[in-house]
Amino acid sequence: MKNIAISEDHLFRKVYAKGQKIFCKHIAVYVLTDYRASRLAHENPLKTRINRVGLTVTKKLGHAVVRTRTRRILRAAYQQLEKDNNIKKGFLVVIVARDAATTAKTQDIYGDLLYAFKKLGLLLPNNAE
Numbered sequence: 001m002k003n004i005a006i007s008e009d010h011l012f013r014k015v016y017a018k019g020q021k022i023f024c025k026h027i028a029v030y031v032l033t034d035y036r037a038s039r040l041a042h043e044n045p046l047k048t049r050i051n052r053v054g055l056t057v058t059k060k061l062g063h064a065v066v067r068t069r070t071r072r073i074l075r076a077a078y079q080q081l082e083k084d085n086n087i088k089k090g091f092l093v094v095i096v097a098r099d100a101a102t103t104a105k106t107q108d109i110y111g112d113l114l115y116a117f118k119k120l121g122l123l124l125p126n127n128a129e
Contacts, residue, residue: 003078004040006054006092015054015094022119024112026101027074030094031120037090049089053078056096070097077109086124087117 006012019032034040034052041049055074057067074095081087101109117123 004050004052006052006094011052011092012054012056012094015092019092019094020120022116023098024116026098026104026109026112027116028096028098029113029116029120030096031122032092034090034092051087051089051091051093054092054094056094057101058097061097061099061102066102070101073104073106073109074101077106077113080106080110081113081117085114085117086126088122088124091122 006015015030015032019030021028021030037049040052041047044050055071057070057074059067061067061070074097078093078095095113114123
């Protein structure tokens with residue numbers, strides 16, 4: 001299922017101010033419980049909770065081409081993380097690109113995301129293994 005993006009500025013500010021955070025080499029990850037998750041689950045055709053994800057890539061990282069490439073890599077790494085791991089749902093997740101993210105590969109970002117989600121306690125144990 002396609003991820004729902006965080007588009008409201010007040011949600012970004014709330015996650016930055018009140019959320020848990022972890023800083024890695026390429027990214028910073030902020031996480032906050034989404035109190036609207038149960039309402040969104042009813043609207044979801046699968047009737048399951050989801051994470052709302054916001055990506056932040058600032059102008060100081062480069063021109064539009066660089067920012068778009070970085071955003072695309074962040075999105076791909078998060079989708080790969082969701083596909084490979086069992087992640088807790090019902091959270092607002094904001095991923096902020098740092099300077100090193102502009103030259104990073106998807107696997108570099110994936111490794112940082114995996115580390116951050118483990119430290120934040122958002123990875124559930126896989127029963128299949």
